[in-house]
Amino acid sequence: MSLYLGKIHYWLFNKILWFENLEDKVVKLAVENKLNVVKIKIEIENKYGKKLENRNLEEIIDLENIHGWLQNRIHSSEGRLAAWIKVILENNKDSIEKLEKIFEEEGKLAAKEAKKEKYFESAIDLYNSINDYILDGMPCDRVNIIEVSENDKVVWIRRICVHKDIWEKENIDVNVFYSLRNIWTKNFVKELNEKFEYSEEEQKFKIIIKK
Incomplete structure (x- = not known):
């Protein structure tokens, strides 16, 4: 039990808000694909709950169960995203290219936002900034x-995967999620500091300065 909100709780809250912004972009793609968005939204929200209210964290969080509330919101957000992506790909498998474009653009936008606050000059700076945006479960x-x-x-x-159960619940290979997120990360790093590049090879992830 906890009755105290600290910096880490606001940090997680902001990451959830970013993830829900990404969800909005994916829902727009569903609209473009002429899906019955109203009906689908009701079904998804019945399963995973609604997005966060447009209120301050201290006004909506369960102060008697801060950790549990945040963890639930993380699972809720990712569950909705997985469900939307499932519906879109079931309707048109070729939509994966448009989803990739969304993640590419959102990576660039996040980096532009981050650059307003500071200059990222080292690889560890870039790594830490990535983790200000992506959701990888709880810090613990x-x-x-x-x-x-x-x-x-x-x-x-990656020591463990906290995403597989969420995506496979929607009958989507979790590698679809990882592929999309890698596109986001690659473009985020490139936009944040073009002297560096991000890569993945055999489950090892790297941010290195270009030679």
Whole structure:
């Protein structure tokens, strides 16, 4: 039980808000594809709940169960996104290219937002900024483990997957999610500091300075 809101709770809250903004862009694609968005939205919200209210965190969070409330909102947000993507791809498999474009553009937009606050000059700066946006469960899940942390290179591995159950609940291979997020991350890093690049190889993830 906790009755105190700290910086980490606002940090997680802002990450959820970003994820829900991404959901909005995916829903717009469903509209473009002429799907019955009103009916689908009701079905998805009945399953995963609605988006966050447009209110301050302290006004809507359960102060007696801060951790549980945030964890539930993370699962709710990702569940809705997975459900929307499932419906879109079932309607038109070729829509994957449009989804990739959404993640590409959102990666660039997030980086432009981040650049307004500071200049990101090291690989670890870029790595930390990525984690200000993406959702990888709760901090206590310790999803990623850094193996190398230098000014010109960060290498990390994924210790566990906190997404598989959510996406497979919608009968979507979790690799669809990871592929889309890698597109987001690659464009985020490139926009944040074009001297660096992001790559993935055999479950190792790298941000390195270009040679």
